[in-house]
Amino acid sequence: MPHQEIKTAIQNGHIDEAVSLLREVADRQGDARLQNEVSALSGRWERLKRDNRSGVLEGSEVTRQESQIVVVILAIVDTIPTGAPLREELEEKEEEIHRPSVEPAKVAGEVPRDGPAGSRMTSILIGAISAAAIILLIVFIPCPTSSQYEVFHVLLALAAGGLAGGLTGYITANPVSYVSAGGGLAVFALVFFAGPEEALAEGKCAERGPFDFALRLDPVKPGGNYPDFDPEEYLPQLWVGNDWVDGTVDDNLVVDWKNLSANLDGQRLAFRFKTTEGASWKAESDSVNVTSSTGQQLVLVPNGVLRLLRGRVLDYDLNPIPNATIAFEELDTISNDAGRFALPIPLDRQQKSYPLEVRASGYRVYMEEHFPHSTFTVKLEKE
16 A cells, blocks of 8 residues: 555655655545645755755754654645555556455464554554653753754654554644644644743753853963963853854953853863964863853863974075074074974973074074974075
8 A cells, every 4th residue: 555655665764765655646646735735745855855965954953854744744644545556556456357366375374463452562662762761861961952952852752652652542633734643643743843842941941041151271381481371362262052152261260151051051062262373372171061060170281382493594595504503592403405494392491482593604693582383484694
């Protein structure tokens, strides 16, 4: 029967096949209203596939719309008379006309298919598992994020539909203008489109209200002349929703984020510094645990930009000078054949800038202050 073929295609995740079968059934029925509904549904499905390929929609939104399309397909199937055969069934019936009417012998050991009682038990089992999953999720995530909410939403609809499918009796519903459903599917559609858990979650999270998050920065200096952490050079940011949100740093190196949504309380969010050129500190962790409680601390460590002096030694005609000596106090190195050099600086000797001395045979001694965060060129004048 076409109804079962369409439902099997959906169960196997073959929505394209289900839409194609539904279109064929509509054409055979010759019902203009049914054909219009199927045509609109097919167009909606094609648009969703196109938007998914182009990356216009997020994964959670694609899943939500795909679930809605599945609900609409099943609702349309329920409105189609069961006597609407597909082409393969018509051909098979023609062959049966010429076959002898002999009932095939039963195969020994053949296992009968599940009857109505087995189907009801399966529905109840699915509903119970989904309900148990929801209870666990609510305990551990009382205020879900948008992506977590989508998972809750689908699980709740499955739980309601599965439990209702195992009960006797019949119910019909029209949760939206283009969906009509019956039985356990009706309850699934009602819960899916109504979203009662959203109102409950919003009420619970609203009771907690927005909160402020404070984070104390703790720069661990390596000693020596390593530069102090300057808040003017660093803008702390949290990844909230789909964007980086700036925090404000006070004189005590405490960062504040104001009026964060209650559903972020207890979540771990990505953290970063937006820095100026030459900034020499980084956060030890790239994420922080956001909570309304106090006492949060983030350790800062050197980021390595001061550990190496790179440059090139040239004459005034821009020719490379090999074997030139580049020295910072007692640390030194020599340039290669291309005039390039790299002078490592130990952590306890790192500082914001370095007074360099460059010497080469036949050239005047060069002395100048240089910064390590960019490659520089030294030009030597002939004696």
